[in-house]
Amino acid sequence: xxxxxxxxxxxxxxxxxxxxxxxxxxxxxxxxxxxxxxxxxxxxxxxxxxxxxxxxxxxxxxxxxxxxxxxxxxxxxxxxxxxxxxxxxxxxxxxxxxxxxxxxxxxxxxxxxxxxxxxxxxxxxxxxxxxxxxxxxxxxxxxxxxxxxxxxxxxxxxxxxxxxxxxxxxxxxxxxxxxxxxxxxxxxxxxxxxxxxxxxxxxxxxxxxxxxxxxxxxxxxxxxxxxxxxxxxxxxxxxxxxxxxxxxxxxxxxxxxxxxxxxxxxxxxxxxxxxxxxxxxxxxx
Amino acid sequence: xxxxxxxxxxxxxxxxxxxxxxxxxxxxxxxxxxxxxxxxxxxxxxxxxxxxxxxxxxxxxxxxxxxxxxxxxxxxxxxxxxxxxxxxxxxxxxxxxxxxxxxxxxxxxxxxxxxxxxxxxxxxxxxxxxxxxxxxxxxxxxxxxxxxxxxxxxxxxxxxxxxxxxxxxxxxxxxxxxxxxxxxxxxxxxxxxxxxxxxxxxxxxxxxxxxxxxxxxxxxxxxxxxxxx
Amino acid sequence: xxxxxxxxxxxxxxxxxxxxxxxxxxxxxxxxxxxxxxxxxxxxxxxxxxxxxxxxxxxxxxxxxxxxxxxxxxxxxxxxxxxxxxxxxxxxxxxxxxxxxxxxxxxxxxxxxxxxxxxxxxxxxxxxxxxxxxxxxxxxxxxxxxxxxxxxxxxxxxxxxxxxxxxxxxxxxxxxxxxxxxxxxxxxxxxxxxxxxxxxxxxxxxxxxxxxxxxxxxxxxxxxxxxxxxxxxxxxxxxxxxxxxxxxxxxxxxxxxxxxxx
Numbered sequence: 166x167x168x169x170x171x172x173x174x175x176x177x178x179x180x181x182x183x184x185x186x187x188x189x190x191x192x193x194x195x196x197x198x199x200x201x202x203x204x205x206x207x208x209x210x211x212x213x214x215x216x217x218x219x220x221x222x223x224x225x226x227x228x229x230x231x232x233x234x235x236x237x238x239x240x241x242x243x244x245x246x247x248x249x250x251x252x253x254x255x256x257x258x259x260x261x262x263x264x265x266x267x268x269x270x271x272x273x274x275x276x277x278x279x280x281x282x283x284x285x286x287x288x289x290x291x292x293x294x295x296x297x298x299x300x301x302x303x304x305x306x307x308x309x310x311x312x313x314x315x316x317x318x319x320x321x322x323x324x325x326x327x328x329x330x331x332x333x334x335x336x337x338x339x340x341x342x343x344x345x346x347x348x349x350x351x352x353x354x355x356x357x358x359x360x361x362x363x364x365x366x367x368x369x370x371x372x373x374x375x376x377x378x379x380x381x382x383x384x385x386x387x388x389x390x391x392x393x394x395x396x397x398x399x400x401x402x403x404x405x406x407x408x409x410x411x412x413x414x415x416x417x418x419x420x421x422x423x424x425x426x427x428x429x430x431x432x433x434x435x436x437x438x439x440x441x442x443x444x445x446x447x448x449x450x
Numbered sequence: 451x452x453x454x455x456x457x458x459x460x461x462x463x464x465x466x467x468x469x470x471x472x473x474x475x476x477x478x479x480x481x482x483x484x485x486x487x488x489x490x491x492x493x494x495x496x497x498x499x500x501x502x503x504x505x506x507x508x509x510x511x512x513x514x515x516x517x518x519x520x521x522x523x524x525x526x527x528x529x530x531x532x533x534x535x536x537x538x539x540x541x542x543x544x545x546x547x548x549x550x551x552x553x554x555x556x557x558x559x560x561x562x563x564x565x566x567x568x569x570x571x572x573x574x575x576x577x578x579x580x581x582x583x584x585x586x587x588x589x590x591x592x593x594x595x596x597x598x599x600x601x602x603x604x605x606x607x608x609x610x611x612x613x614x615x616x617x618x619x620x621x622x623x624x625x626x627x628x629x630x631x632x633x634x635x636x637x638x639x640x641x642x643x644x645x646x647x648x649x650x651x652x653x654x655x656x657x658x659x660x661x662x663x664x665x666x667x668x669x670x671x672x673x674x675x676x677x678x679x
Numbered sequence: 680x681x682x683x684x685x686x687x688x689x690x691x692x693x694x695x696x697x698x699x700x701x702x703x704x705x706x707x708x709x710x711x712x713x714x715x716x717x718x719x720x721x722x723x724x725x726x727x728x729x730x731x732x733x734x735x736x737x738x739x740x741x742x743x744x745x746x747x748x749x750x751x752x753x754x755x756x757x758x759x760x761x762x763x764x765x766x767x768x769x770x771x772x773x774x775x776x777x778x779x780x781x782x783x784x785x786x787x788x789x790x791x792x793x794x795x796x797x798x799x800x801x802x803x804x805x806x807x808x809x810x811x812x813x814x815x816x817x818x819x820x821x822x823x824x825x826x827x828x829x830x831x832x833x834x835x836x837x838x839x840x841x842x843x844x845x846x847x848x849x850x851x852x853x854x855x856x857x858x859x860x861x862x863x864x865x866x867x868x869x870x871x872x873x874x875x876x877x878x879x880x881x882x883x884x885x886x887x888x889x890x891x892x893x894x895x896x897x898x899x900x901x902x903x904x905x906x907x908x909x910x911x912x913x914x915x916x917x918x919x920x921x922x923x924x925x926x927x928x929x930x931x932x933x934x935x936x937x938x939x940x941x
Contacts, residue, residue, distance in 0.1 A: 262747055331784040335847070337742055339798035339854055340774030349801055353788060455938050525897055527924045530937045664926025 198427070204420035213421060217387045218403065222414030227422055229386045230403035233302075234371060234429065236390060237399055240306035241313065241370050246363055248310070249317030256318070257325045258347050270322075277315035284312045285376025293380055300381030303393040308380050309373065313366035320365060324358020325351060360441040364434055371430050374401040400426045459524050466516055466537055467592075473509045473544050474588040476502060478581055480551035481647060485577040488558040488640065489570065496555035506548040510541045529661070536661045540591070543650040543657075547584065550643045550650075557636055568637055569623075572616035576644045579609055583651035590655060596662040599655040609648035616641050693718035693858060693888040694739060699753030701734050701743060708734045710912040712753075716905075721880060721889045723903035723920070725896055727940065731912040732892045736860050739890065740776040741769040757858070774802065777851035781863040783843035785835035785850070792831040794846055798854040813853050821849035822879045841872025845879065859883065861891040865898065877902045896936055900924045908932045 216226020260266050288308030298304040328351050336346040352359075377399055378384070384406045386398040400422060407419040454460040480499050487496035517538045520526060526534055583602050590599035617638065624634035692715040701709035709731045716722050724732040737743040738751055741762060755762050762772050785794045795814045799805040814831065818824040823845040827838070835846055844864060851859060861880075865873035880889060880902050893899050899906055900920060907917045908929075916929045927933045934940060 329784075331780060331782055332786060334742075334780060335784040335786070335850075336801060337745060338740070338773060338778035338780070339801055339851065340770050340772075340777075341798075341801040342770050345801050345803070350786065453939065455940055459938070527896070527900070527936045528927050528933050531925065 201420050201423050204417055205424035208417050208421040209424060213418075214425070218385055218406075219387075222410075222412055222418055225407070225415070225418055227400070227403060227418075227425055229389055230398050230400045230422070231425065231429070232389050233382075233386070233397040234399045234426075236302055236393075237305055237309060237377075237397065238367055238371055238433070240302060240393065241309040242363065242367060244306055245310040245313050245317055245366055249314050249362070249366075250321050250359060252314075253318045253321035253325060254347060254352075257322050258343065258351070273315045273318050277319060281312055281373055282375045282379060284308055285379030287311065288376060288380045299394070300383075300396050301394045302390055302397045305377055305380050305382055305397060305399075306393070308376055309370045312373065312376065313370050316369060317362045317366050320362030321355070321359050324355040324361070327358065328354040357441045357445045360437055360444070364437040364441075367433055367437070368430060371399075371426070371433070372401055374399075374405055377402060400429070456524070459520070459526075459530075462516065462520050462524075463530065463533065466513065466520070466534070469509055469513050469516070470537055470540055470544075471588065471592065473506060473513070473541060474584065476506050476509075477544050477547045477551070478584050478588075480506070480548055481577065481581045481584065484551040484554035484558065485573065485644075487555055488561070489568075489573075491558070491561075493559050496558040499555045500552050503548050503552050506545060510545045513537060513541045529664075532661045532664065536591075536657045539657055540654055543653045547647050547650050550647050553643050554640055557640060561633070561636060568633075569616045569619045569641075572612055572619065573640065573644065576609055576612050576616070576641070576648070579605060579612070580644055580647040580651060583609075583648055584654070587651050587654035587658060590658045591661070594658075594662050596659050599658040599662070602655040603652050603659075606648055606652040609645060613641055613645040690717040690720055692716065693758065694890075695754075695756040695759075696735075696739075697754040697756070699735075699738060699751065699755060701731070701738060701752075702748075702750045703734075703746065704748040708912050709738070709751075712909075712912075712914045714907055714914055714917045716888060716890055718888045719884060719886065720904040721884045721891060721902055722905040722907065723899035724890065724892045724907045724909060725894070725899045725935075726909035726915075727935065728894070729911075730909040732909050733862055735909070736862055736890060736892050739858070739860055740773050740778055742773070742778065744769070770802075774798075774854055775856050776858040776860060777854060777856035778860045778862065779844070779847050779851055779864050781866050783840055783847050783867065785838075785843050785846050787834070787836050789835055790832045791827050791835050791838070791846060794835040795849050795853050798850055802854075817849040817853035820852045820883070821845045822875065822882070823849055839872070841868050841875055844868060844872070844876060848876075848879065848883075856887070858888045858890070861889065863893055864891065865893070865895070873898070908935060910935070 213226050214231070215228050216224065217228060219225045256266065256269065285308060288304060288311065292298050292304040292307045293300060296304075298307075332350055332354065333346055336350050341349075381396075382402055383396050383398045384402055386396065390397045404419050404422040404426065407415040407422060410416075454463075480502055483495055483499045486492065487499060517534050520534055524530075583605055586598060586602040586605075589595070590602065620634050620637045620641070624631060627634075694716040696715070697713050699709055699712045700707065712731075712735060724735060726732050734743060738755060739762075743749050743751060751763070757772070757776070761767070785791075786797055789797060792814055793800075795817050796805055796810055799813070815824060815828075818827065823842060826842060827833075827846075835843065838846060844867075848859075848864075865876050868876065877898065880891070883889060884904070891899075891903065893902075903920045905917065906920045906923045908915045908923070908927075908931075910931055916923065916927060916932045918928065922928075923932065924936065927936065
């Protein structure tokens with residue numbers, strides 16, 4: 166076998182290996198989704214989407230869970246994004262680089278990997294008990310915000326770093342202050358990246374179950390939350406609740422719930438991705 | 451002396467220096483030989499010396515072309531620039547000295563066999579000094595020695611005095627010996643040419659001072675500082 | 680050093696640098712540098728890489744101190760006032776002493792017009808009534824008006840490299856500085872674009888004091904009235920350009936400009 170042929174075979178094999186690494190997991194995912202979708206499709210209708218849970222499977226609906234998830238996401242984002250972006254701005258643009266700064270960076274990265282139940286217990290102790298917020302949306306949102314904060318900070322810092330140094334230099338040379346540079350040059354350039362951070366944060370938060378249970382989210386809720394101090398439930402919890410029931414019909418409900426969860430997540434992500442693409446085009450990248 | 455980082459430039463400047471030295475050597479020989487041919491009535495030597503002028507002219511053309519090339523390609527500055535512009539001017543003076551030697555040789559051929567009233571001592575002395583001045587200029591150029599160049603410049607006065615002396619000598623001899631007026635006139639011409647050789651050698655030395663010091667002393671009264679280096 | 684220059688009619692000094700030392704951490708990059716930059720003239724700073732010329736330039740508009748671990752000592756007087764005086768706001772200083780950089784850096788998200796006005800807008804000093812005049816004046820000053828007057832709303836980065844650099848010059852001019860610092864402005868440009876910038880510098884020197892750092896000696900010789908040669912953080916020689924390039928006083932200058940280094 167000549168070297169050329171040997172090389173060609175090696176390249177081809179490597180290509181096939183890489184392709185499989187993508188195709189196989191996606192294929193499995195697609196299979197699972199199809200399986201869920203097949204079970205869920207007949208069940209999803211207006212009644213399902215607008216009803217409250219019930220002991221009778223046929224009457225059960227997912228409304229409080231959807232509402233709860235949406236409220237929770239919006240509230241979490243409203244808390245986590247400003248704090249996370251602000252922290253990242255401070256660390257990247259204002260703080261002195263040194264041992265302390267590196268230490269903080271390492272610890273933030275570590276926090277991103279902490280199991281989410283720990284955050285749940287933390288939330289229970291601090292928000293629910295010490296701050297007396299009870300089993301409310303606010304407590305849940307604060308807990309989720311803590312959970313996704315490291316992600317937001319890390320992604321924002323990365324995107325701030327991608328703003329080329331020579332743009333900042335040009336702005337310094339024109340006699341701008343640090344804040345003027347950050348607000349008018351750096352943030353606009355980094356915004357697509359910051360949106361990516363938001364997408365990741367939302368995607369993480371929307372699928373969490375255990376920490377919210379720890380914080381006191383309800384598993385059976387027959388009313389809608391009426392304020393940030395109200396009790397709440399979320400889609401993953403509702404799905405889990407149905408899955409643990411013995412009746413076959415509830416499994417179908419669970420499948421439908423999963424489909425709704427995935428659809429919600431895809432919708433939120435699509436909006437964010439669309440926004441990001443629009444902005445990237447504008448900044449000429 | 452530190453070498454240029456660009457070795458091709460270094461090489462070009464070395465070649466240029468070599469050309470100038472060769473030209474100077476040829477011209478010095480031509481001065482000596484032309485006067486010798488005159489004094490010994492050696493027509494063959496005169497013809498050989500005239501032939502040598504072709505070489506001198508050829509080097510002048512080559513040097514001009516090479517200087518142009520160096521300037522176009524390397525845009526030299528500071529001492530390199532002064533050296534190249536000096537070279538361009540030096541070849542003009544050297545070539546003129548060669549032409550003056552040719553004139554003397556032609557005169558030698560014309561006068562062959564004729565008795566002549568010549569101020570031989572003065573002519574010999576002027577020749578020696580003039581040739582020494584050319585040699586001194588070239589030495590000063592090679593060594594970058596401004597003091598030596600200045601001493602050459604000083605010698606021009608000596609040649610001028612000798613010229614005046616010899617001129618008077620010939621004039622009075624012509625008044626006494628009417629029968630050889632043409633010979634006297636030829637003698638005056640040769641004296642003039644030797645004096646011109648010394649002038650050109652002085653030019654060469656002034657150029658060397660400019661190259662070394664970066665200061666143009668031509669057309670100026672003698673600089674009192676240069677004698678002290 | 681200044682004695683030789685004193686015999687000629689000198690323009691007055693715009694920036695006086697006096698016994699300046701600069702460090703990056705423990706790295707001593709400027710060693711006791713003193714010189715006077717004449718006003719409404721072009722002064723070039725030349726020297727091998729690492730000689731401190733960029734550091735010296737950046738000390739003139741206090742951009743040196745933006746780097747972590749940077750320190751400076753000595754006096755730098757702009758029109759007689761020390762720019763390192765604690766009462767001086769470096770931000771305000773940089774509006775009087777503008778800077779053009781090696782890589783043309785127009786703001787990518789802005790049009791040509793917006794780029795020209797960006798210096799004023801960034802610092803909150805833009806008055807909309809006069810913005811058209813400002814744009815025209817600045818682009819004319821940078822010899823760019825004729826080429827872009829019909830497409831002021833195209834993106835700044837749609838221009839060629841040389842045009843982008845002139846746009847950056849226009850951007851600096853719009854802020855109305857006294858002094859323009861240029862850090863190797865033509866390094867990234869082709870010879871024709873460079874020539875246009877050099878021509879522009881000639882024109883600008885009638886109204887602005889210009890200091891240009893360049894590693895291209897021929898450019899320094901062409902474009903400047905005065906030249907400073909630096910080596911290992913020290914100022915070796917400062918002369919009129921004509922003098923320095925025909926008969927430099929210091930043998931180190933001679934060796935550098937004739938290429939006898941290394």
